[in-house]
Amino acid sequence: MKIQAINGFKDILPDSIGQWQYIEQTARDVFERFGMQEIRMPILEKTELFVRSIGAATDVVEKEMYTFGDKGITMRPEATASIMRAFIEHGLHVQQPVHRLYTIGPMFRHERPQKGRLRQFHQLDAEVIGAVEPRVDAELIAMGHMLLDELGLQVRLELNSLGCPVCRPPFKAQLIAFLEQKNEGLCDDCKRRTHTNPLRVLDCKKPACRVLVQEAPSLLDSLCPECDLHFGEVREALENLGIPFQINRFMVRGLDYYTRTTFEFLTTDLGAQAAVGAGGRYDGLIEQLGGPAISGIGFAMGLERIALLMEQQDANKLPASTMDVFLVALGGNTLAPCSQLAHALRKQGAKVAIDYSSRSLKAQLKQASRVNARYALIVGEDEWARGEGILRNMKTQEQQSFALTGSSDEQGLRLIEALNIAIQ
Numbered sequence: 001m002k003i004q005a006i007n008g009f010k011d012i013l014p015d016s017i018g019q020w021q022y023i024e025q026t027a028r029d030v031f032e033r034f035g036m037q038e039i040r041m042p043i044l045e046k047t048e049l050f051v052r053s054i055g056a057a058t059d060v061v062e063k064e065m066y067t068f069g070d071k072g073i074t075m076r077p078e079a080t081a082s083i084m085r086a087f088i089e090h091g092l093h094v095q096q097p098v099h100r101l102y103t104i105g106p107m108f109r110h111e112r113p114q115k116g117r118l119r120q121f122h123q124l125d126a127e128v129i130g131a132v133e134p135r136v137d138a139e140l141i142a143m144g145h146m147l148l149d150e151l152g153l154q155v156r157l158e159l160n161s162l163g164c165p166v167c168r169p170p171f172k173a174q175l176i177a178f179l180e181q182k183n184e185g186l187c188d189d190c191k192r193r194t195h196t197n198p199l200r201v202l203d204c205k206k207p208a209c210r211v212l213v214q215e216a217p218s219l220l221d222s223l224c225p226e227c228d229l230h231f232g233e234v235r236e237a238l239e240n241l242g243i244p245f246q247i248n249r250f251m252v253r254g255l256d257y258y259t260r261t262t263f264e265f266l267t268t269d270l271g272a273q274a275a276v277g278a279g280g281r282y283d284g285l286i287e288q289l290g291g292p293a294i295s296g297i298g299f300a301m302g303l304e305r306i307a308l309l310m311e312q313q314d315a316n317k318l319p320a321s322t323m324d325v326f327l328v329a330l331g332g333n334t335l336a337p338c339s340q341l342a343h344a345l346r347k348q349g350a351k352v353a354i355d356y357s358s359r360s361l362k363a364q365l366k367q368a369s370r371v372n373a374r375y376a377l378i379v380g381e382d383e384w385a386r387g388e389g390i391l392r393n394m395k396t397q398e399q400q401s402f403a404l405t406g407s408s409d410e411q412g413l414r415l416i417e418a419l420n421i422a423i424q
């Protein structure tokens with residue numbers, strides 16, 4: 001029996017790698033324009049880190065974590081908690097007041113796999129730590145917007161505020177009272193959530209719950225003056241940067257650490273998986289994890305969802321990967337000099353393919369087209385004896401003879417010159 005990958009865990013095949021690298025490279029490029037620095041953390045963390053940050057009553061912690069053995073160790077379900085752990089552990093706040101950090105890597109959640117939802121997925125995660133100003137919120141959101149825009153994607157930005165430890169508890173009490181009145185009509189999950197995590201009822205996807213919560217009180221009407229001011233200034237700062245958004249007073253997010261600004265980049269093109277990226281402020285999190293009392297804001301985007309959406313929306317056509325030269329060695333005594341030439345060319349920075357099987361010219365030229373070679377250098381026994389090869393432009397099929405004299409390094413340099421291969 002063939003062994004297959006585990007359900008929800010996917011290979012990323014060479015055909016898709018160009019797209020993945022393009023997304024990652026565009027992200028690095030955009031993030032670095034905003035002064036972000038990369039950080040890489042381990043995949044395994046102490047379980048307690050996620051319980052204390054994401055929250056014990058969240059779906060992620062309750063049902064979706066890959067936790068091992070004595071339950072002390074968990075495969076990270078997201079990156080924010082790990083970045084905060086590393087930030088605190090290494091005392092980064094002592095070095096400078098504001099840190100802008102990003103990471104790209106795999107995350108693990110034991111969810112029911114479907115299109116755009118995996119058990120191992122990849123996030124582009126960006127965090128700004130140590131800044132409270134609403135303009136920082138707007139700038140971070142604008143960075144996410146710029147990235148999606150440069151990838152050629154059309155998405156909708158939704159915005160909400162989740163208040164703070166001053167205004168949220170009284171609102172929660174008000175919401176619980178409302179939900180208790182409507183208890184009959186709620187789904188079983190929401191009946192339970194009414195007391196464990198009442199805010200989550202607001203974004204239940206079940207039609208009956210959606211109807212009921214239309215009349216629910218809104219946290220936006222209960223914000224304390226500081227949170228209200230902050231939210232107003234974030235909206236103004238976004239308008240100032242020309243970033244379109246909609247307010248969604250039902251957005252609550254699935255992780256408990258959020259305060260004030262929350263946002264999601266959404267699409268209707270990925271079926272049930274509407275969120276391409278999401279994030280928000282987490283002003284109490286660092287202190288709660290034993291660090292200094294400083295605030296933070298960040299977001300994460302799902303790489304699989306971005307890749308799917310690019311296909312769906314027929315976004316930016318990627319440049320096809322190409323080889324500069326395909327060396328066609330035809331016959332026993334041409335193999336050694338051709339392999340030397342290939343090595344010299346690669347040392348000089350060219351992308352070179354070579355076939356050592358001495359297959360027919362026709363078969364090798366077919367292979368050269370398959371790997372998108374721009375040129376083929378055909379070296380048969382007769383040509384080699386005369387100290388030359390035939391250089392073929394794979395696009396126009398024009399051919400000319402090419403002198404193969406001197407050392408392989410000299411041949412390589414001349415060939416590069418002749419082909420004008422731009423060496424990085």
Ligand code: HAM
Nearest residue numbers: 078080117118121275276277278279280298299300302
């Ligand atoms: P999140 O909303 O749980 O937030 O995930 C962020 C993004 O990761 C989602 O919008 C989605 O694109 C992708 N994603 C999540 N789960 C899956 C999955 N099972 N399969 C495929 N893609 C998925 C966070 O993780 C927060 N740490 C974001 C954040 C950073 N907040 C502040 N800083």
